[in-house]
Amino acid sequence: MSPMEVIQASTRVAAECLGLDDRGVFSEGKIADLLIQDENPLMNLGSLKANKIVIKNGKVVSKGVTKTNHVQDQIAMI
Incomplete structure (x- = not known):
């Protein structure tokens, strides 16, 4: 696969x-839980084990350290 x-x-x-x-x-119109990654999982599926930010039911439930502060800034506004 x-x-x-x-x-x-x-x-x-x-x-x-x-x-x-x-x-x-x-x-x-769909229910979406999101994972935000530092790496592209299409290049490295193993990166899915290192979730940087997890959003569940519209709420940030987990934050890690990301390489891109811009992403963290955007999530902080949610």
């Missing part, structure tokens, strides 16, 4: 298999 297929299998495809049509993709 390609890295994109791995990510899709663990998000969109998993939600479809469970009959959860309100999640699994980043789209208007």
